[in-house]
Amino acid sequence: MVEEYEISEVAKILSEWSPLGDAAERVNDLDGYKTESADILFELEMIGRNNARIKKVVMQVLNEAFDIALTENECSDAANRIIDVLSKKH
Secondary structure (H helix, E strand, O other), X not given: OOOHHHHHHHHHHHHHHOOOHHHHHHOOOOXXXXXXXXXXXXXXXXXXXXXXXXXHHHHHXXXXXXXXXOOOXXXXXXXXXXXXXXXXXX
């Protein structure tokens, strides 16, 4: 089950990274990446929190949400930080 704490921590990671860069100012409903954080965590909950999948999930969720073209490599640092957040829970 996804916890509010996890959503907040992942949103903080995404906000600090700011994958949208300056374009974030033009997104009306960004809400500090909370929606995308929840989507990432729910997806991981469904497929399993396998560390190897986290980069791909982060990439897919953000690319679909914002119609951008991030690579798994570009998502690597954020994914590693998300792994740290999830490992603290268990």
